[in-house]
Amino acid sequence: MSPTKLLIGQIFIVFAIMVLGVWAATQWCAAMLGYQPQLGQAWLETWVFAIYRPWQIFAWWYHYDAYAPEVFDKAGTLAGASGFLGCAAAIAGSLWRARQASHVTTYGSARWAGLREIRKAGLLRPVGKFLGTYAGRYLRHDGPEHVMAFAPTRSGEGVGLVVPTLLSWTGSAVIHDVKGENWQLTAGGRARFSHALLFNPTDRRSAHCNPLLEVRRGADEVRDVQNIADVLVDPVPATDTSGYAGLSDSIDRHTWQLLKGVALSTLLGVGTEISFGDERSDLVRALRQSAQQNGARAGDQIVGRSLDIPPTLEVRPGWPLRVLVHRDVVLRPWRQGGA
Template identity: 30%
Template sequence: MLFLILAILSTWIALAGFGVVSKNTGIQDWIIDRGEHRAAVIKGFLVSTVLALWLLSLVAFFGTVGDLKGIAIVVLGIWLAIPVFVIRVILPLLDRDEHGSARFMTPRETDQWTEANNKPAGLLLGRDAKGRDVRYAGEAHLITVAPNRSGKGVGAIIPNLLTYSGSVLVVDPKGENARVAARKRTEIGKTYVLDPFDTTGLATASYNPLSRITADNPDAADDAAALADALVVRGPDDDSHWDDEAASFLEGVILFVALHEARERQHLGTVREIITETPERFNQILEIMQDCGGLVARTANRFLGKSEREASSVLSTAQRHTKFLDSERMTRVLGTAAGLSFSELKKNQGTTIFLCIPPDRLDTYGRWLRLMVNEALQDMASTDRKPDLPVLFLLDEFAALGKLQSVKRAMGLMAGYGMRLWPFLQDLSQLKATYGDVAQTFFANAGAVQWFGVNDIETAKQISETIGQQTVVMRESDGDTSSHARSLLTPDELMNLPNETQILMFQGKRPLPCQKLRYFDDPAFSGMWDVDPQR
C-alpha cells in the first residue's frame, strides 16, 4: 500500500513537473495533451521504479529475509500492474477522439506562443496563467466580441494605446481613450484629436476630405466615389436603387466642388449647399456642371435625363444622407483648410488620431465616423510606403460605422497595405446585420479573435461551435466504455465565465483561456496614463 501511494504521488509529480497538468483560470481543471500525458506516465512509472528499489533497500537493511521476500512479491505485483493498467485503461481513453479532439493550448504551447509574439509589433491581449503578456504579433487583423461595459477599453484599447509604438487611429466614442492616453501617445509621436462635440476638453484638429481630390490626382474620380460611398449608409443586401443613384449623383457633385469651385468653397459644406438649393438655382448649377466635361458633366446629364419623380427621389435620398452636414460642429471639424492628413499614419510612425463623438450622437453623426475611417483607409491604400510597424485601426463601436466597402476590402487583405484593423463588436448579430453573409469572412481573415463577457445565447452558441468538440469517454457499470461528444466549452459555460477570464483564438492554434488586462490597477502601466476627470 505504501508503494502504491508513492507510485501515484510520483506519477502526479511527473505530470505537474513536466508541465502537462496546469490550473487554467477556473475554466477547466486539467489541460492535457495526450502525447505529453503518455510521456509523463512513463516518467512517473520510472520514478515509481526508483521508489520501489528504495523501499526494498530499506527493508533489506532493516528487516528480515522473510520480510524482504514478502515485500518484494507485493511490490513486484503492483509494479507490474501499473503498466498493465495504463496500457489497458488509461491510454485507450486518451486515444479515443472519434467525436472530436478539441482542447485548449497546453502550457508548453502557451510558452511557445508568448515567446514567439513578444515583439514590438505584438499587440497586448491578456495575461497567461504564469502572469506573462499574451500578445499577437502577426500581420492579420484582430476582432474583439464583448458587450458594453465588459472591459474592452480598460483591457484592450487603452493598454495598446499606452504601449504600441506604431501609428494608431482609434474610434473613441466617449473621448475616454484620449483623456487617459493622449499624453502617452504624444510622447510616442504626433497626436491629433478630432472632437466636434468637445467630449475630451482637448484642442480639436480638422480634416477636409476634398483636399485629396485635385486636378493632378489621377484617382480623383475614385476618391470621389469612395467619399460618396461613405456618405451613403446602405443595408447589408446592397439592393437599394435609390441609395445607389444618390451615391452616383453625390460622386459627381463632390468632384465638381473639388475641381471647379473656388478654393475656399472646396469642402463638403458646399456639397450640402448645392443639393439643398432652390430648384431654380439647383438647375443653374446643373447647367454649369454640363459644361465641365467628364464625369461631372455626365452626372448632370444623367440627373436631368430622369423623370421628375425619379430625380426628386434621388435628390431627396442624397439630402437625407448628408443631413449631418447641417451641423456647424461638423462643418468646423471638416474644415475649409486641408487640416491633417491621414497619410501621416504611414509616413510618421507613432502618429495617433482620435475620432471622438458622444454615444448619444452616433445615430445622427455616425456618418462622420464612417467618413473619417473611409478616408484613412483610402490614404493607407494610396500611400506606397510600408511602415516598420503596421498602422493599427482600433474600431470601437464598429457597428456604428455601417457597411463600408473600404472596410470590407481591407478585411479581405492581410498585410498588403501595412495596417491591421481591430473591430470591436458587442455581439455577432451586429456584424451579420451590417455585412450579411460576408460577416464570416471577417473571422476567416482574422489572425486573433478575443471573446469575453458573452451575454447572448446566439453568440455563445457560435463560439462554442467554433472552439469545437472533445470526445468524452465514460465507463459503464459492466466495465465497458463508451464515448460521447461534448463541447469543449458549452454556451452556458461561456456565458458564466469569471469576469476576469477571456478566450483567445489565434489562426491555426488551439484556443487559449487567459486573464483580461485592467490598465488602472496593473503595475506594468503605472505612470503611463492620466486619470479620466469624467469618471
Template identity: 55%
Template structure:
C-alpha cells in the first residue's frame, strides 16, 4: 500500500473513532436521562428509540450538568476513551506506515541485502566469484547464475573483482584480457595449479589456435563451418539482416572452407584466403576445382561444396566478382603473417578447457590498438567455445567447471549466441 493512502486512511480512522465514541456518549446520556423532552428533538428514530446528533452530549453537559453530574461523568469517560482509542489507532497505523515507507519503490526498490539474506543466498562460502566484502568475510557467488559487474572506467573492477577471483578460482577459466593486466598479475599463480595459455593474435610467440581444426568431419561439418562463416560475415556483430552480397559470400565461404579442409594442404583461414585469391588461376578455375574435386572419394563430389561453386558460376561475371571481393574482405585479417601463424595449428583444443587432467586457463589478450582489427577472431573463438560446450547440457563429474571472465565484454560487439545462451550457459 502506498504511504499517501495510509496517511489518509489513518486520518479517517481516527476521525471515525472519535465520532463514534462521542455519539455513544450522547446516546448513553440520553438513555440515562430517560430520553426526556428537555433534551430536544431527536435527529431520527431507530426501532422506536430516538437518535440524537453526535455533538449533543456537549450541549447537554453545559446545560444540565448541575442536575445529574454523575451521569455526565460517565458520558465524559466514554468520550475520553474514544480519544485514547483514536491515539492508539493512530500510533498503530503510524508503525504500519513506517514499515510500508521502507518498501516504497518510487525511486527504485534496490537495497543492500541484510545478514539473513546474505547467508540464505550462500554468499559467504569459500569458493566462487568474488563480489565484495561483508564485515570480515568475503562475498562469493558459486552458483550457476551469471554475475554482471557494471562500473565506470578505472573504478576498481579489475583489482576488486577480476584479479581476486582469478587468484582463488580452482577450476578452468577463459579470461578476456584486453590490456594483458590480468595475465601479468595472475598467470604465474594459476600456472602452479594448472595449465596456462596466452592467445594474442598480434604476438608470434602466442599459443596457437586454428578454428578450422575444430570442424568435425562427417554429419557435423556443415553446421560447424556455417557457424564459422556466420562470424566471418558479421565481424562487428552489428548485422540485423544480411544483404545480397553478405548472403552469397556466406555461401561461398562455407563451400571454400569445406573444400580446403578436404582437398588443400593449408587447412587454415589464411589458406582459404589464398585459395580464393590464387594469382595463378582465374576465379572460374578455382570454382571449377571445387566442383570437380572428388572430396568424398568413391562417393564423388561433396554436395555442399559443389552447389556453392555452381551457384557462383551461374552468376554474371560482374556479380561473381562482387561476391568474391565481399568474401575476401572478411578474410583480410588472416593475410597478416602473424595472425596466419597463430592460427596455423592448435596448441590447445576446446575439449581441453573442461576435459584435461588439470584445469586450463586461457587468456585472450589483445592490445588496445588492435582491438577492432582482431575482434572477428576473438569473437569466432568465443562463439566456437560457447557452442561446443553447450551442445550437451548433461555433464560428467570428470569435467572441470569453466569460468568465463569476460572483462571489457562490450568491446567484442554483439554476440547473438551468448545473448540466447545466457539461459543455460551455467558452466
C-alpha cells in the first residue's frame, strides 16, 4: 500500500474514533437523563431508545450541567477518552507508516523474495531447473515460464546453474555451447538417459547429415531438391534508397534455383558413377566417362540458367513505382473499341 493511502486511512480512523467516542458519550448521557423531552428532538427514535446527533452533548452540557454535574462529568470523561484513543491511533499509524517506508516503490518494486514467497512460487520442489540456493536448500523452477539468468563472465553461472540443470533435466534441451564446456561436463551423464548430439561443423566429432540423401529418386526428385532449397534460403529484405529495410518487400535472388541446379547436377554425377559399378573393361570405362561428361554438361547448363536469372523485386500491392526510361517509347494511338 502506498504511503498516501496509509495517511488517508490513518486520518479517517482517527476521525472515526473521535466521532464515535463523542456519540457514545451523547447516548450515554441521554440514557442517564431518561431521554427527557427537555433534551430536544431526537434524530432517530426506536421502540427501545432514541438516537441523538453526536454533538448534542455540548448543548446539554451548557444548559443542564448544574442539574446533573456528575452525569456530564462522566460523559465528558468518555468523550475526552475518545480523543486520547484517537491520538494513540494516530501514533500507531505513524509508526506503521514509518515501517512501510522501507518498502517504498518510488524507484521500483523489485526486491529479494522471502521464504513465504519462495514457497508460494513453488521453488523448493525437487525437480526443475536450478536457480540457486536459499538457506542451504536448492531453488528449482519447474513451470512453463521462461527463465533468464544475468551474470558477468566467470561468475559461476555455468557450474552453478547450467551444469546441474543439464545433469538432472530429463527433457529435451538445445544448448548453445560456444566454448564446448557444457558438452564436456554433461554429455556423458545425459547419454545415460537420452541422446546427446554435438553439432559443430568444424569438429570431426560433430553429428552431421546429408540432406541430398533424403531426395527421392524419380518423379519426386526435383520437388525434394526444391524443398531443401526453400528451407536453406530465405528472400532478402528489400531496402529503399536510404538503405532502410522494408517491412513487407523483398528481393528474390532466386538462390533456391541455383541450389536446386547444383543439387540436381550432383545427383546426376553420383547416379552415373553408381550405375556403372567398378567394371574395368574399356567399354564400361568409355560409357562411364561419356555419361559423366554428359551429366556434367547437363548440370552446368542447369546451373548456368539459374545464374542467368536476374533478381526479382517483390513489393506490396499498391506500391508506387517509378520507371526511368532512357529511350523513346512509341505507343500506338488509342482508339475507341480497341481497334
